[in-house]
Amino acid sequence: MTSRITIIGAGPGGYAAALRAARLGAKVSLVERDQIGGTCLHRGCIPSKTMKTAAEIFENLGRAKEFGINCKNSPSLDIRRLMGKKDRVIQTLNHGMRGQLKEQNVTILKGEGFVNKHGLVSVRHGDGLTKEVQWDRLILSTGSEPGGIPSIPYDGERIISSDDILNISEIPDSLIIVGGGVIGCEFASIFSAFGSRVTIVEALSRLLPLSAVDDACSKVLQREMKKRKIAVNLNSTVGKVDIKGERAIVTIIPVISEKNSEKKNLKPVELEIDKILICTGRRSNIAGMGFGNIGLELDSGGWVFVDQHMQTGAEGVYAVGDMLGPEKVMLAHMASAEGLVAADNSMGKKTEIDYSAVPNAIFTIPEVACVGLTEAxxxxxxxxxxxxxxxxxxxxxxxxxxxxxxxxKIVSDVETGLIIGVHLIGSHVTDLIAEGALAVKNGITLKELAETIHAHPTIAEVMADVARKALDE
Structure with a gap:
């Protein structure tokens, strides 16, 4: 008998799972309430990188004279044309994904997925109709949504989310970004290049305060942001926000701890700005999907527990992607990898997920990328x-x-020479990190990397150079 696999959520995890399960012979139903491609394609990776490309082109035009190129007029940004370009990229990729699913005979069901009981999902369409789908295995890939600050609720105009800013109709003269993590720093780079006066407010002591990111990368990024006149307020939070017409008065409050007690006399600062962008992480969005009907186990944050096979505590139910929460790795390519593992196991295989060599690509200017262990x-x-x-x-x-x-930077084992971590900041390092991931994943040594001939002149040469340095050559 053909296995019936239903997947709720068609982001990177659900999409990958659907294709893999179909290729393994399953009858696959893919439920999506919005668009194929999920947050990554429509409200994250792809649109933001299209905007980042525009930001880099804009910056390069500004320094054209450095390379002997004379421009008669100063370049200007047409935000409407940029948004049109972004939308066309999304449409092209969305069309391609739909074509792949159709080719593998995956049934796409548009609507809200609701788990009635074990073996049965109902799909609620916008027209009020409901379709019931029976399943032998269920794969959940419902993703996440922008987190927020209760005291500073979104209004879509002055106080906006990372979703809102991807559909902006004009470049703000001034922008405060609350949160100096990946999303906040990426948008700071983009809008600074576009001409906005950008201020970052981060509660912790460094930019990109992630355990996976080496402290040295954070320091270089902060230095480069200072050169771009991006104001960085570390150990700070946003307190009071007063909306006055088309402007907002924001109070920045210092966070005093034992590590920065010398700043206890600092006073709150008020800034008048155009927009406030909240980038304080993501939150679970599984409410109202009936997961309690199958006894799905959640933690206090509403994230789903899974084992190394991506199986939840509910029989025959798997989960992948952002809905697993920050205890895992909330990245699109990780969701895809998890989707493949979930699909394999839903079809009777015994595949385990491996989180030891997950590359992290951060599209700031300059870019940051890392894989494996940090020095700390x-x-x-x-x-x-x-x-x-x-x-x-x-x-x-x-x-x-x-x-x-x-x-x-390469972190290596002294006795064996094994490469256990690679940390990069600079031009094109989000592409270069693939070599680092290959090294960490496959137990490559410093000697093997140093003896690998790298093309000249390329940025990739830095990998061989740092390996030679680690060998004291």
């Missing part, structure tokens, strides 16, 4: 490790293209 994590684990760094300014390609800001 290696020390915390008591490993006999060392960390070696090379500056991008030593590279011929970096000098030739005028992108000299950056650094490459």
């Amino acid at each position: 994590q290696a020390c915390e684990r008591g490993l006999n490790s060392r960390a070696d760094s090379i500056l991008f300014r030593t590279l011929g390609k970096a000098q030739a293209i005028g992108e000299i800001a950056g650094e490459a």
Whole structure:
């Protein structure tokens, strides 16, 4: 008998699971209330990277004279045309994804998925009609949504989310970004390049305060943001917000702790700005989907528990992607990998997920990318490790293209020479991190990396250079 697999959520995790399960011979139903591609395609990775490309082009035009190119007029940004470009990219990719699903005979059901009981899902259409779908295995991939601050609720005009800013109709003269994590720093880079006066407010002591990101990358990013006149307020929060017509008065309050007690005399600062962008993480969006009807186990944050096979505590039910929460890895490519594992196991295989070598790509200007252990994590684990760094300014390609800001660091095991972490900041490092992920995943040594011939002149040469340095060559 053909296995009936129903998947709720058609983001990167659900999409990957649907294709894999179909190719393994399952009869697949894919339920999606919005658009195929989920947050990544429509409200995250793809639209923001289209905007980031525009930001880089805009910056490069501004320094054209450095390369002997004379422009008669100063470049200007047509935000409407940029939004049109972004929408066309999304439509193209969405069409391609639908074509792939159709080719594999995946049934796409548009509507709200609701789990009635074990073995039965109902799909509620916008027209009020409901279709019931029977399943032998259920894969959940319902994603997440922008978090918020209860005291500063979104209004879609002055106080906006990361979803709202992707459909903005004009560039704000001034923008406060609450949260100096990945999303906040990416938008700070984009809108600073577009000409906004950007202020970041981060409650912790550094930008990108993620355990996966090496502290050195955070320091370089903050330095480069300062050069771009982005104001960075660390150890700070946003207190009172007063909306006055088309402007907002924002109070920035210092956060005093034992580590920065010398700043206890700092006073709150008021800024008058155009928009407030809240980038304080993501939250679960599983409410009202009937998961309690199958006894799905959740933690206090509403995130779903799974084992190494992506199986939940409910029989025959798997979960992938953002709905697993920050205890896992909330990245689109990780959701896809989890989707493949869930599909394999739903079809009787015994595949386990591996979180040891997940690359992280952060599209700031300059870019940040990392994989494996940081220098601090290696020390915390008591490993006999060392960390070696090379500056991008030593590279011929970096000098030739005028992108000299950056650094490459490799964390390695002293005794074996195994590469256990790679941390990069600089031009094109979100592409370069693939080499680092390959090294960490496959147990590559410093010697093997150093002896791998890298093309010249390329940014990738920095990997061989830092490996040689780690070998004391």
